[in-house]
């Protein structure tokens with residue numbers, strides 16, 4: 191039992207870390223290697239990532255990957271004993287439920303993230319829990335999981351909780367984990383990869399992208415969300431429009 195738990199944890203760690211290195215490495219190569227210019231993305235970071243910051247981000251992202259792996263192994267062990275709502279049967283008539291369940295999970299994650307994130311910005315908690323992440327003043331794709339162990343733990347506990355609460359197809363669960371990594375890398379990439387028109391459009395204006403999250407790395411009192419701007423708007427902590435222009439020293443004209 192214990193040996194199977196350890197094997198599962200090690201296997202999950204390898205998968206989570208590999209996925210992190212693939213996504214972060216790809217966007218780092220795409221946007222930061224070379225002359226620092228791009229015809230299709232808008233630069234948000236004010237300077238090129240330093241190797242010192244990247245090493246910090248990679249180190250804590252690997253620690254976080256280990257903590258997420260333990261949480262994932264707990265879910266798998268509970269699943270084996272029938273203690274979760276994960277399922278593998280797929281009926282054609284129930285296909286509509288797959289996207290619905292994924293949106294519900296993303297909203298639950300976003301809600302948990304928003305409120306735990308705000309709590310970690312309390313002066314009494316910030317140093318111990320959240321300062322590690324904010325060392326990246328101009329974040330890079332490698333900052334995706336750059337969290338202190340306490341912050342990683344606060345995110346990791348949600349996985350077993352969701353697996354118990356929400357009936358979720360295994361394929362949907364795996365897709366969600368990939369979306370989480372992808373979104374976190376994109377939020378920290380230091381460039382806005384989505385067109386300005388789309389970000390401000392009917393759909394895009396409700397979602398969080400690098401432009402929104404980059405503001406938070408400069409101004410700690412706004413933009414706490416992860417995927418959706420819902421909680422930021424409800425709690426009046428959304429500052430996309432008011433603080434958007436100062437994000438880039440060079441692209442102010444196009445950003446305004």
Ligand SMILES: [Zn+2]
Nearest residue numbers: 323329378403
């Ligand atoms: Zn961040």
Ligand SMILES: [Zn+2]
Nearest residue numbers: 307311320406
């Ligand atoms: Zn923060």
